[in-house]
Amino acid sequence: AQRVTQPEKLLSVFKGAPVELKCNYSYSGSPELFWYVQYSRQRLQLLLRHISRESIKGFTADLNKGETSFHLKKPFAQEEDSAMYYCALSDTDKLIFGTGTRLQVFP
Amino acid sequence: SAVISQKPSRDICQRGTSLTIQCQVDSQVTMMFWYRQQPGQSLTLIATANQGSEATYESGFVIDKFPISRPNLTFSTLTVSNMSPEDSSIYLCSAVDSLSSGNTIYFGEGSWLTVV
Numbered sequence: 001a002q003r004v005t006q007p008e009k010l011l012s013v014f015k016g017a018p019v020e021l022k023c024n025y026s027y028s029g030s031p032e033l034f035w036y037v038q039y040s041r042q043r044l045q046l047l048l049r050h051i052s053r054e055s056i057k058g059f060t061a062d063l064n065k066g067e068t069s070f071h072l073k074k075p076f077a078q079e080e081d082s083a084m085y086y087c088a089l090s091d092t093d094k095l096i097f098g099t100g101t102r103l104q105v106f107p
Numbered sequence: 108s109a110v111i112s113q114k115p116s117r118d119i120c121q122r123g124t125s126l127t128i129q130c131q132v133d134s135q136v137t138m139m140f141w142y143r144q145q146p147g148q149s150l151t152l153i154a155t156a157n158q159g160s161e162a163t164y165e166s167g168f169v170i171d172k173f174p175i176s177r178p179n180l181t182f183s184t185l186t187v188s189n190m191s192p193e194d195s196s197i198y199l200c201s202a203v204d205s206l207s208s209g210n211t212i213y214f215g216e217g218s219w220l221t222v223v
Contacts, residue, residue: 032210044150044199044214086149094140095201095212099149 002027004089006098013077014106021072021101023061023087032090033070035061036097039083047072047085057081077105109134109204111215119221125188128218130200135180141173142199144217150199156183190222 003026013019025031035047048056050063050070061072070087082105087098110133120126130139139156153173154162162175177183187194200215 034212043216046211046213090210090212094138094152094155095150096152097150 002089002091002096004087004096004098006085006087006101008101009099010102010104012104012106015079016076019072019074019077019081019103019105021085021087021103023070023072023098025068025070025087025089027068027089027091031063033061033063034088034090034095035059035070035072036086036088037083038086044086077103079105079107081105108211109136109202109213111200111202111213113198113200113215113218115218116216117219117221119223120187120190122191122222124190125186126190126220127184127186128198128200128220130183130185130202130215132181132202132213134204136202136204137180138203139177139183140201140212141175141183141185142201144197144199146195153185153198156185187220190220192222195220195222 005024007022033050036044037047038044059074061070063070084100084102086100088095112131114129141153142150143153144150152165153168154164154175156162156175156177158177158180172188174186197217197219199217201212204211
């Protein structure tokens, strides 16, 4: 069955520290993976997708098919990165979400 | 890109009543979806709203409880029927923009329902 797992509910770091939000997936086909972010009092928005292989706001994520992972990384966290982060897998256009990780960046 | 508007943004509802949430997209989209986000939980897909036909429901969700309409390519409604406190949740509309490259999925701001 298709599944997305985010093992950490909360991740707290200090400003300037590296960040890695973990995401593992289970999918029988060729997955398309995304990271969505939800800042306080704002709507859910796309952060990045593995197909684009881009860096958004300093975040990157590499799809590792061998480990079935799509971890989100940033070398130096900023206070404005504090938000809920959801890893998601696309299954014929609908999205299956992980449980989310709240990132807190302290000054 | 697609901008999605939902109404109401929040409401307090009496147990046993029904409420319809409206979702309007500013452009024609291929697919529209309804998600539920219960307090402290992730997003769970309720159903895919199909234009001109019955919605496709995910396991655990049924049409009698969550009737959905999609009369055209830009509009959909979700009704939460015979509400109980367990239905207190944020209900999110999302849509796939068929005109842009790739399957970019956009979300509305959500409708926060509290059932008392």
